[in-house]
Amino acid sequence: MFESVRIGQAEKAEFVIVAKFADAELAPAYRKHALAGAIKAAAGRPESTGEPGRIGEAFDERSGVRVVCVGLGKKKKFQPGDLRTIAAGAGRRAAAVKARSVRMEFGPALEQAGADEADAGRAAGEAFGLLSWNNLAFKGKASDGAAAKRQPLTIGGGGKAFGKGLALGLALAESANLTRTLSETPPNIATPMWMAEQARRLANDTGMKCRVFAGQDLERERFTGLINVGKASENKPCMIRLEYTPPKKSKQPPAVLIGKTMTYDTGGLSLKVNNGMVGMKRDKDGGCAVLGAMHAIATTIRPNRRVVALLAAAENSISDEAYRPDDVITYRNGVTVEVTNTDAEGRLVLCDLLADADADQPAVLMDFATLTGAARVALGPDLPAMFASHDGLAQALLRAGEAAHDPCWRLPLWAGYAGWIDSKVADMNNVSARPMAGSIVAALYLQRFVSPTTEWAHFDVYAWNDADRPGRPEGGEAQAMRGCFEMLRTRFAD
Ligand SMILES: [Zn+2]
Numbered sequence: 353m354f355e356s357v358r359i360g361q362a363e364k365a366e367f368v369i370v371a372k373f374a375d376a377e378l379a380p381a382y383r384k385h386a387l388a389g390a391i392k393a394a395a396g397r398p399e400s401t402g403e404p405g406r407i408g409e410a411f412d413e414r415s416g417v418r419v420v421c422v423g424l425g426k427k428k429k430f431q432p433g434d435l436r437t438i439a440a441g442a443g444r445r446a447a448a449v450k451a452r453s454v455r456m457e458f459g460p461a462l463e464q465a466g467a468d469e470a471d472a473g474r475a476a477g478e479a480f481g482l483l484s485w486n487n488l489a490f491k492g493k494a495s496d497g498a499a500a501k502r503q504p505l506t507i508g509g510g511g512k513a514f515g516k517g518l519a520l521g522l523a524l525a526e527s528a529n530l531t532r533t534l535s536e537t538p539p540n541i542a543t544p545m546w547m548a549e550q551a552r553r554l555a556n557d558t559g560m561k562c563r564v565f566a567g568q569d570l571e572r573e574r575f576t577g578l579i580n581v582g583k584a585s586e587n588k589p590c591m592i593r594l595e596y597t598p599p600k601k602s603k604q605p606p607a608v609l610i611g612k613t614m615t616y617d618t619g620g621l622s623l624k625v626n627n628g629m630v631g632m633k634r635d636k637d638g639g640c641a642v643l644g645a646m647h648a649i650a651t652t653i654r655p656n657r658r659v660v661a662l663l664a665a666a667e668n669s670i671s672d673e674a675y676r677p678d679d680v681i682t683y684r685n686g687v688t689v690e691v692t693n694t695d696a697e698g699r700l701v702l703c704d705l706l707a708d709a710d711a712d713q714p715a716v717l718m719d720f721a722t723l724t725g726a727a728r729v730a731l732g733p734d735l736p737a738m739f740a741s742h743d744g745l746a747q748a749l750l751r752a753g754e755a756a757h758d759p760c761w762r763l764p765l766w767a768g769y770a771g772w773i774d775s776k777v778a779d780m781n782n783v784s785a786r787p788m789a790g791s792i793v794a795a796l797y798l799q800r801f802v803s804p805t806t807e808w809a810h811f812d813v814y815a816w817n818d819a820d821r822p823g824r825p826e827g828g829e830a831q832a833m834r835g836c837f838e839m840l841r842t843r844f845a846d
Pocket residue numbers: 617619668694695696697698
C-alpha cells in the first residue's frame with residue numbers, strides 16, 4: 353500500500369483522522385480545532401454512524417485538508433487495541449487517495465472513553481506499519497507495476513504518550529513485516545540455507561550471535577530427527593541458533609524460542625495427494641515467526657534476559673534417500689520413535705531441539721509450529737492452539753495475547769490420550785492410529801521431550817491470513833508472536 357511508513361512532521365498533514373463513538377456526541381474539544389468546520393461536516397455525514405471502522409469524510413476548503421472521521425463503536429466497549437483494525441481502515445483510505453502525510457487526532461475521543469493514549473498509539477502504529485508491507489516481490493515485468501505506484505507516508509499526531517506508542521507500534525510492525533516477507537518467499541528460494549542466511553543477516557544488523565549447524569555438526573550434535581527428515585532433499589537441513597544478550601549481563605537461564613522451519617513439505621514418502629501440497633511453503637512459518645520475534649526482541653523489546661532462538665530448517669522431500677514409514681529413529685536422549693507417517697515430520701524435528709534446549713534448564717521454553725490440521729479444524733484460522741505444561745505460564749500467555757490483540761486458545765495436554773502414540777517396536781510412534789484429537793496428541797508427543805519441571809508452551813499456529821481484512825493483510829501472519837514477546841516483556845521487565 354505504502355512504500356514506507358515513518359513518523360514525521362504532521363502539522364501540515366493533508367489527511368487528518370478524528371474519531372467519534374456510536375453512542376456519544378462528537379467530543380467537544382473538536383469544536384475548538386482549527387479544522388472544526390470540516391470535522392463537524394465529516395462527523396455529520398450520514399455514513400459517519402460511529403460504528404467501528406465506519407468513515408465519514410469532508411474537506412477543509414481553505415487548506416484542502418481531507419478530514420476523515422472514523423467510528424470507534426460503543427464507548428463502554430472500546431479498547432485502545434481496537435485501533436489496530438480501525439486505524440488500518442483509515443490508512444487504506446489514505447492510500448486510496450494517495451495521501452503522503454497523515455495526522456491522527458484521536459485524543460478528544462480517547463479522553464471521552466478514558467482510554468490509554470500510549471496503548472492507542474501503539475495499536476495505530478502497528479496498523480499503519482503493517483500497511484507498508486506488500487507481497488509484490490515476485491511480480492515480474494508482465495504485471496502492472498503496482499510496486500512503482502506506491503509512495504512513502506509520514507504519520508504523526510496526538511500527545512506525547514500517543515506519539516511514543518505510535519513509534520513502538522511502528523517498530524513492532526517492522527518485525528511482523530519481516531516475518532511476512534520470509535513466509536511469502538517461495539521454496540525454490542527459501543531453502544534451509546537461505547533461512548540461515550536471513551538469520552545471519554538479522555544477527556549482524558541487530559548485534560545478536562548466530563550459529564548454523566549443518567552436515568557433520570548435525571551428526572555430532574545428534575539431531576537425528578532433523579537429519580532423517582531432511583535427507584531426501586538436495587537442499588540439506590540445518591539448525592539455526594540465534595542469541596540475544598541484554599545490555600546488563602546476567603547469568604540467569606535464557607528464554608528459548610523454537611520454530612519449526614520446514615521450507616517445503618511434500619509429506620515425504622507419505623506424499624500429500626490431491627493438490628494438498630500447494631501452500632506448503634508456509635510450513636516454515638513457525639521459524640519465520642521466531643525470526644520476527646527475535647528482530648523485535650533485539651531492536652524494540654530488549655528484555656532484561658538472554659533469549660535464544662532455535663530453528664529446525666529442512667525440506668521434507670522424496671528420493672531414494674528419503675526416510676520411510678517403518679523407520680525407527682533414535683534420539684540424542686536415547687528415546688526411540690517409530691515413523692508411521694513421514695508427513696508428521698514437524699514433531700520429529702522439534703523434539704531434537706526441545707530435548708537440546710530442555711537439557712539447559714531454560715527459564716521458559718516455547719515452540720511455534722504449523723503442526724496439525726486438527727488445530728485448524730478445532731479453532732479456525734484466527735486462533736492458534738496453545739498448550740502449556742504449567743498453569744501460571746498458560747495464564748500469562750493468555751493475558752499477554754489479549755493485551756497485544758494477538759489471542760490464543762489453550763487446549764489441554766490430556767494425559768488420557770498419551771497411550772495413543774505407544775509403539776510395538778519403539779518407545780513411541782510419530783502418529784496416533786486414531787483420527788481424533790490430532791493437535792492434542794501431537795502436543796503430548798512433544799511433551800515427552802521436555803522435563804516436567806521446565807515451563808514449556810507449544811503453539812500450533814496457522815500463521816497466514818487467507819482473506820484480506822483491515823489490520824490483517826492477506827498472506828503470512830506473525831501469529832502468537834506479539835503475545836509471546838508481550839509475555840517476555842512483562843516477565844523479564846527487571
Ligand atoms: Zn508434514
